[in-house]
Amino acid sequence: MTKFGAQLRASYKEYLVYGISMAMVLLLLKMLMAHFIVYNYRLDFFIGSIAIVFTVLGIWLAQKLVKPKVETRIIEKEVYIDSSEATEINVKEIERLGLSKRELDVLGLMVEGWSNEEIAEKLFISLSTVKTHSSNIFLKLDVKRRTQAAEKAKRLNIIK
Amino acid sequence: MTKFGAQLRASYKEYLVYGISMAMVLLLLKMLMAHFIVYNYRLDFFIGSIAIVFTVLGIWLAQKLVKPKVETRIIEKEVYIDSSEATEINVKEIERLGLSKRELDVLGLMVEGWSNEEIAEKLFISLSTVKTHSSNIFLKLDVKRRTQAAEKAKRLNIIK
DNA sequence: TTTAAAATCATCCGAAAGTATGAACGCCAA
C-alpha cells in the first residue's frame, strides 16, 4: 500500500468546519464537566468519549481532505491493419477540440451511458458541475445531445 | 451524498492497530495524570491534546481504510482489430434479445444520436410510437437510458 | 505576484426523455 501517498487538498472550508466542530465539542465537554463531577473514576470514560469523538472527526477530516479518486483515462485506439497512421489522431483531435482533462472524464462516462447524476457521484462533483462540463463538451464537439456526443466521440476515437 | 461510503475497505489489521494505539495512548495519559496534577486549569490543555492525538489517529485510520488513489494520465493503447469481423452484425444476439424489425430501426437511429422526434420523422411514425419502441428496447436490452442502449448495441454489434 | 484557464457550484426554466396505461389494427399460426 502506498501508505500516506494519498494527496491532501487544502481547503479552508474543511479546516474551518473542523475547528468549529472541535471548539463546540470542547465547549460541550466543558459544560458537561461543570454539571457532573469528574473524578478519577470518571476520567477514563471522559477521555474515551473524547477519543472516540475526535477519532470520528479525524476520519471525517481525512475523508474531506483526501483528493477524490482521479480518473484514469485510457485511450484505446482501434488500429486497423491497413492504416498505420491513425495512431496520433486521437490526441490531436482532443487538443484540436480543446477538451480538458475533466471534460474527458465526463465524456467518457457519458459515452458509457451513465446519467449526469451518476457521473457526478463517480467523479465526486456536483450535478451542476457535470452539467457545466457536458454543456461545454457539446459546444466543443458541436453537437446537441449526449447521444450525438457519444457517437462523435467514438467516431473520432477520442475516448476509450 | 454517499460519496465516500463505497471507498472504505474493511481490514482487521488496521482496526487492531488502531485499537492498540488507542489503548496505549489512554494508558500513557493515565500515567501522565498520575505524575502531573490535572486540575481544572489544565484540563483544557489535556483535552486538547487528546483531541489532537485522536484526530491524527482518525486521519491515519481513514487513510488506511480508503482505497489507494489512482494516477491521472492519458494512456494511448493500440488495439488491433480485424476490420472484417468488426462490422459483422450479431444476428444471434438480436434473436436472443427478441428485438423486432422496427425496434432495430429505432435503435439504429438512436445509436446515431437522433432524438425521438427526429426518429419519428425519419420513420414516418408518431413520437408516441417511437417512445413505445424505445421503452421496449430498453426492457429487452435491460438498460435504463438511450445512451446505455447505444453503448450496449455497439458492444454487442447488433446495429449497423 | 499577477493573470488566465480550468474546475467547481447554484438556480431558473423549457425541452426531451422515459414510464404507465390503455387501445386499435393487421397478420399469422394453432
Added chain:
DNA sequence: TTGGCGTTCATACTTTCGGATGATTTTAAA
C-alpha cells in the same frame, strides 16, 4: 377464429437533460 405478436397511437405524469447566467475557487503559467 382466436390468441399472440408486432405495430401503431394517445394521454398523463415524472424524471432527466440542456441552455443561460453568474459566481467562487484552484491550478498553472508567465
